[in-house]
Amino acid sequence: MTTVRGEGRTLGNRAASATLWGGANMALGRIVQFATTIIVARMIAPEHFGALAVAIVVQTIATNMAELGATAALARGNGDPDRIAPTVFSIALVTSGIMTGAAIALAPALAAAFDDPAATPVIQVLSITILLQGISAVPSTMVWREFLQKPRVVVDVCSLLTVLVLVVPMALDGWGAMALAWSRVGGQVVAMAGYWIITPARYAPGFDRSVAVEILRLGMPLAMANLVVFVTLNIDYLLIGRMLDPAALGLYLLAFNLAGLPSSVITAVIRATAVPTFGRLFQDGTLGALAGRFVAGVSYCAFPISALVIALAYPLIVTAYGDAWAGAGIALATLGVFGATRILVELFADLSVGAGRTVWLFWVQVAWLVTLAPALYFGIQWWGIAGAGVAHAAVACLVVIPLYVKALTTVLRVSAWQLLSGSLPSLLAAALAGVGAWLATHSMGNPFLALAVGALLGTAIYTALTFHRGKRLVAEIRTLLSENRAAPQEPATTPSHITGSAGQP
Structure with missing residues (x-):
């Protein structure tokens, strides 16, 4: 029988509730995102979207490599987060910092590879989101793991509204692709703060070598698969930009x-x-x-x-x-x-x-x-x-x-x-x-x-x-x-402490 940490409810009921709220979240999010794209598309030229496309390729690949797939071990829901999360946090923080620095330094070369030098500053600005996502990797994964889609709706919608509030005046002021980049950074800051607020448990960085080996054995193939799939889904941008x-x-x-x-x-x-x-x-x-x-x-x-x-x-x-x-x-x-x-x-x-x-x-x-x-x-x-x-x-x-x-x-x-x-x-x-x-x-x-x-x-x-x-x-x-019921159990107390450190983040 399936054991659900922190709940005596059925796995099916938790999944159904989370799916319902996840659907509402996505519906609201996509409405806002679609409206934002329509508004911005009527303010800026198609070539500015081209520069953003180049920056998104770089950002997406770096983001999905940044935590080396380590969050997969935390997300699967069949391991102890108190044991896993601090090591995951450390891996995500270090690698996302490295990826951010590399993306900023290599931005001119990356833009040249797409034959779009105007994308250089856009790549550099959008790279900031890589580090922000690394900081929020464990909180966002804990929200996912524990099916907390209801409070996530508030966080994600606030993030998207932040993007909309920032991008419109910037686009009207002639910022072009930079309006799109800086607005995404603002939205990511709001999302990062929101996930830290709603996460069911907060963890500080830590490191356990045996845990690192265990989670990277699962995560590294996933990280490499993510790298390949995002190259796959973005190689068309490279070829179109060049050809x-x-x-x-x-x-x-x-x-x-x-x-x-x-x-x-x-x-x-x-x-x-x-x-x-x-x-x-x-x-x-x-x-x-x-x-x-x-x-x-x-x-x-x-x-x-x-x-x-x-x-x-x-x-x-x-x-x-x-x-x-x-x-x-x-x-x-x-x-x-x-x-x-x-x-x-x-x-x-x-x-x-x-x-x-x-x-x-x-x-x-x-x-x-x-x-x-x-x-x-x-x-x-x-x-x-x-x-x-x-x-x-x-x-x-x-x-x-x-x-x-x-x-x-x-x-x-x-x-x-x-x-x-x-x-x-x-x-x-x-x-x-x-x-x-x-x-x-x-x-x-x-x-x-x-x-x-x-x-x-x-x-x-x-x-x-x-x-x-x-x-x-x-x-x-x-x-x-x-029918997919969990085994009867006493409700566990969800930890609210910060493992490995005192105080709040």
């Missing part, structure tokens, strides 16, 4: 972010509880039996959204951002396919981490990068920014998903059919809904009308085709959550 121009890179960044919006929302909601939940289920020996149902449930929610993004790409871009960004529409249409596959890829990655098989995860990412790089080069050379979307979709469907399925069927002892069959009806219904929406709207001259009609029609088609299946999936999920 095309900063304006094309800005258009592509906007299209990529919009295409990834469904996957980022859905995977973030799942990730609010996935790794701790999957880790406990794997420990109980029930993860394999339930994995196919998780895949079916995620597919049911994700596929129709991506299908409508593909079908309504042009009116969506023009309605949201204006005619100046119309060139991003063709990239959005091809990237929409990748957006749908990425949702499954992220779920498969979380299943791998929950099962503790991070080495598998690393080699899948390596294969992804090796096949994607040449596909992107030829795709961009032949079809411009639309070709990048084609390359992403082809490699995800033909290489990445099959490799993940192979890995998971081995680890979880299930067949590929058991893992994927539940998602096929949703895929077919979403495709029909997307086709119906496109046929009804592709000749309309008013983008806003086309978007409204297409979204309503596509939603109606998908709902009609999957109504009974949707009800059944909801019932199954409720049953799974209620």
Whole structure:
């Protein structure tokens, strides 16, 4: 039976509550973020988004390497945080400091690699967030581990509102890409402070060699996998920046972010509880039996959204951002396919981490990068920014998903059919809904009308085709959550002290 630290509640109830609040958090966050992007896109030129894209590539790669995957051991929920957390904190603090310094020093060379010297100061400013995330690595992981998504809503929304409050006057004052960079630093400061306030236990840095070996054995393959996957997901920016121009890179960044919006929302909601939940289920020996149902449930929610993004790409871009960004529409249409596959890829990655098989995860990412790089080069050379979307979709469907399925069927002892069959009806219904929406709207001259009609029609088609299946999936999920009970226990006292040091941080 699953033991839940600090609670006598069922794991299912805690996961359900955290998922609900995580969903609300992501919905509010994405609304604010989407509104911010719309506002800023109407104030600055596409090339400024290109400079930000370069800086985000550097920041994202450094951030995900900064704690060497050590927080994974803390997040899985089946180890003693009092023993693990101080060492994790030390690793995160030291490595994030090194990464921050390196990013600032190497910013000119990194910007030159993307053929965008204007990105140098943007990289240097955005690098500050690497250190800030290292300082908050343990508190944010403890919030995740203990399913504290309700207070996290307040922290994340305050962080996003800080970004909005800072970026608008800066953009109006002509700061360009620097407005985007400094506003993100301000938002990260607020998030860091918020996580330290709401964390269920505060820890000071410490170091235990045996613990470090243990957590790095799990974390290093994950950190390397993160490095590879973020290089994979950002190599398109490098190639577009080198092969095309900063304006094309800005258009592509906007299209990529919009295409990834469904996957980022859905995977973030799942990730609010996935790794701790999957880790406990794997420990109980029930993860394999339930994995196919998780895949079916995620597919049911994700596929129709991506299908409508593909079908309504042009009116969506023009309605949201204006005619100046119309060139991003063709990239959005091809990237929409990748957006749908990425949702499954992220779920498969979380299943791998929950099962503790991070080495598998690393080699899948390596294969992804090796096949994607040449596909992107030829795709961009032949079809411009639309070709990048084609390359992403082809490699995800033909290489990445099959490799993940192979890995998971081995680890979880299930067949590929058991893992994927539940998602096929949703895929077919979403495709029909997307086709119906496109046929009804592709000749309309008013983008806003086309978007409204297409979204309503596509939603109606998908709902009609999957109504009974949707009800059944909801019932199954409720049953799974209620049946997955924790062992009866006395509630443990959650430590509020600072391990290894006196006083408050």
